[in-house]
Amino acid sequence: MNEGQIRQVIIDILERIAPDEDLSELDDAVPFREQMELDSMDFLDIVMELRKQYRIQIPEEDYEHLVTMNSTVTYLTPLLKDVESPA
Amino acid sequence: MERDTIIIGAGLSGLAAGIRLAYYDREVTVLERHTTIGGLNSFYRLRNRNYDVGLHAVTNYAPHGTKTGPLSKLLRQLRMRWDDFNLSPQKGSAVAFQGRKLRFNNDFAFLEQEIASTFPAQIDNFRKLVDVIAEHDPLRLDRKEASARAVLGSHISDPLLIDMLLCPLMFYGSATPRDMDFSQFVIMFRSIFLEGFGRPLEGIRKILKNLVKRFKSLGGELRLRAGVKSIHVTGNRATAVELDSGEVIEAKNIVSSAGSYETLKLCGSRPDEIDMRRFQPGDISFCETLFTLNRTPAELGINETVLFYNDTPEFHYENPADPVDLRSGIICSPNNFEYDRPMDEGMVRITALANSDYWFNLPQDKYEEQKAYWCDEIVRSALGYIPDFRDAVVDTDMFTPRTIRKFTGHVNGCVYGAPNKLVDGRTHLHNLFLCGTDQGFLGIIGSMLSGITIANYHLLK
Numbered sequence: 001m002n003e004g005q006i007r008q009v010i011i012d013i014l015e016r017i018a019p020d021e022d023l024s025e026l027d028d029a030v031p032f033r034e035q036m037e038l039d040s041m042d043f044l045d046i047v048m049e050l051r052k053q054y055r056i057q058i059p060e061e062d063y064e065h066l067v068t069m070n071s072t073v074t075y076l077t078p079l080l081k082d083v084e085s086p087a
Numbered sequence: 088m089e090r091d092t093i094i095i096g097a098g099l100s101g102l103a104a105g106i107r108l109a110y111y112d113r114e115v116t117v118l119e120r121h122t123t124i125g126g127l128n129s130f131y132r133l134r135n136r137n138y139d140v141g142l143h144a145v146t147n148y149a150p151h152g153t154k155t156g157p158l159s160k161l162l163r164q165l166r167m168r169w170d171d172f173n174l175s176p177q178k179g180s181a182v183a184f185q186g187r188k189l190r191f192n193n194d195f196a197f198l199e200q201e202i203a204s205t206f207p208a209q210i211d212n213f214r215k216l217v218d219v220i221a222e223h224d225p226l227r228l229d230r231k232e233a234s235a236r237a238v239l240g241s242h243i244s245d246p247l248l249i250d251m252l253l254c255p256l257m258f259y260g261s262a263t264p265r266d267m268d269f270s271q272f273v274i275m276f277r278s279i280f281l282e283g284f285g286r287p288l289e290g291i292r293k294i295l296k297n298l299v300k301r302f303k304s305l306g307g308e309l310r311l312r313a314g315v316k317s318i319h320v321t322g323n324r325a326t327a328v329e330l331d332s333g334e335v336i337e338a339k340n341i342v343s344s345a346g347s348y349e350t351l352k353l354c355g356s357r358p359d360e361i362d363m364r365r366f367q368p369g370d371i372s373f374c375e376t377l378f379t380l381n382r383t384p385a386e387l388g389i390n391e392t393v394l395f396y397n398d399t400p401e402f403h404y405e406n407p408a409d410p411v412d413l414r415s416g417i418i419c420s421p422n423n424f425e426y427d428r429p430m431d432e433g434m435v436r437i438t439a440l441a442n443s444d445y446w447f448n449l450p451q452d453k454y455e456e457q458k459a460y461w462c463d464e465i466v467r468s469a470l471g472y473i474p475d476f477r478d479a480v481v482d483t484d485m486f487t488p489r490t491i492r493k494f495t496g497h498v499n500g501c502v503y504g505a506p507n508k509l510v511d512g513r514t515h516l517h518n519l520f521l522c523g524t525d526q527g528f529l530g531i532i533g534s535m536l537s538g539i540t541i542a543n544y545h546l547l548k
């Protein structure tokens with residue numbers, strides 16, 4: 001997957017976590033926590049969704065990379081580069 | 088065939104735990120003894136009318152679009168939409184004690200105003216208390232116990248105001264008599280005074296049916312009329328459950344919402360093997376009377392959504408010596424929420440503390456007679472606070488601690504479970520966990536969060 005496809009994967013996950021949320025205005029440089037009020041339970045869910053769908057394990061000390069969309073995509077790019085895009 | 092997880096009980100906590108596990112592809116089975124789902128907050132049909140067992144009001148109200156707080160957290164975790172619960176906010180509730188009244192609604196500033204005008208000398212103290220509440224984190228799984236009365240007393244100097252604040256919080260969520268743990272007080276204060284009440288027009292059916300739909304669509308298995316007779320134990324592990332029918336189902340993990348003492352009994356553990364104080368059952372239970380009316384409560388002059396009343400100098404929240412405690416109670420009018428369209432019929436429900444042993448030990452013929460007698464007495468006590476609605480009654484039902492025990496299996500017909508909460512959900516067995524009331528989060532929203540928390544913390548991490 002390329003960066004654009006990885007971004008879409010994250011958007012899909014956020015849509016499932018918060019189906020009432022409008023994500024079209026999401027700013028990729030601003031922390032999710034601030035824009036969507038995600039808490040630690042929700043971050044754990046993002047990690048679990050990635051594990052469920054792509055069998056990738058994210059160790060707890062790496063959660064800090066999942067702050068904004070930009071940092072998340074950067075972190076996931078090497079992990080997902082050989083994985084097929086779902087779409 | 089071995090299941091990944093078996094959940095005992097299709098109440099709100101068991102169903103919520105089931106959804107989390109099924110979402111992450113666990114093979115999960117929910118086993119329920121009763122013929123229907125819901126447990127302490129179920130529904131039934133009687134003489135062609137729909138009734139809710141427990142629902143007065145869903146606490147932790149939040150309007151559509153809210154991003155923080157327990158309700159939005161819950162919906163995210165279950166991947167459900169706000170519309171799946173579709174809560175309408177309350178019109179307004181009150182606490183009435185011997186001629187004094189404090190009104191509250193879903194706007195906290197209104198309660199502050201009420202306190203400022205009814206207890207002017209206490210408003211600054213009350214604000215300090217609210218600051219303490221705001222800073223307290225009651226959800227830490229390693230929380231310490233403290234007396235709510237002691238904390239309240241260190242800020243508020245009028246014992247009447249202390250009792251009036253405690254009354255709704257105890258009635259809607261205290262497993263302990265007379266006092267409550269401060270963390271539990273904070274949870275209830277936020278869920279009732281800071282967040283408030285809502286209700287789906289269709290009652291608890293709306294929430295339960297959507298939970299089951301969600302659970303099944305994720306591949307979860309729900310079996311009704313499937314009571315667990317015992318849990319098989321080898322060493323410090325649970326290996327299987329045995330149903331009332333004799334069928335044995337093996338599982339890697341078991342989550343029980345049956346209650347802590349009740350679950351221990353299913354394991355057949357000898358008391359000397361276990362620290363029994365941790366598993367002591369509670370003894371707070373209620374009688375509830377339900378009246379269908381040929382007019383709306385508002386047409387009869389009953390305007391509050393929920394009215395908590397007490398007519399003695401001190402509020403007594405405990406297992407009463409009398410069959411029913413007529414000194415205090417809760418009057419709930421399910422019509423008094425801001426729905427888009429009106430409910431089909433008017434309804435009033437009145438709840439009062441009851442003595443479980445009395446109701447358990449009555450012979451069947453006396454039971455019906457005593458129900459009728461105490462139903463009238465409960466109404467008489469409530470009439471000190473609302474207009475007489477008896478001429479408008481077209482149907483009546485009543486349940487007692489005996490009914491609660493029969494349909495939920497909770498010993499003592501206990502509604503809020505054991506006084507000692509096992510907050511981390513652990514038991515004496517490595518792979519047996521508790522969720523629901525005895526884990527410590529209770530009420531409709533609380534019990535669902537309990538199921539979610541235990542599934543996340545012990546089974547999904």
Ligand SMILES: Cc1cc2nc3c(=O)[nH]c(=O)nc-3n(C[C@H](O)[C@H](O)[C@H](O)COP(=O)(O)OP(=O)(O)OC[C@H]3O[C@@H](n4cnc5c(N)ncnc54)[C@H](O)[C@@H]3O)c2cc1C
Nearest residue numbers: 096098099100120126127128141143144315523524530531
């Ligand atoms: C009269 C009343 C009014 C209430 N009003 C409100 C309200 O207005 N607002 C609010 O928020 N909360 C209210 N509550 C509280 C709320 O209903 C409970 O806190 C909540 O439903 C508890 O859910 P739970 O999953 O923990 O337990 P339960 O609902 O008790 O779930 C346990 C389930 O396990 C099943 N079970 C037990 N033993 C076995 C076994 N051996 N095998 C198989 N199944 C078994 C039981 O049948 C039950 O279905 C009320 C409760 C009552 C009784």
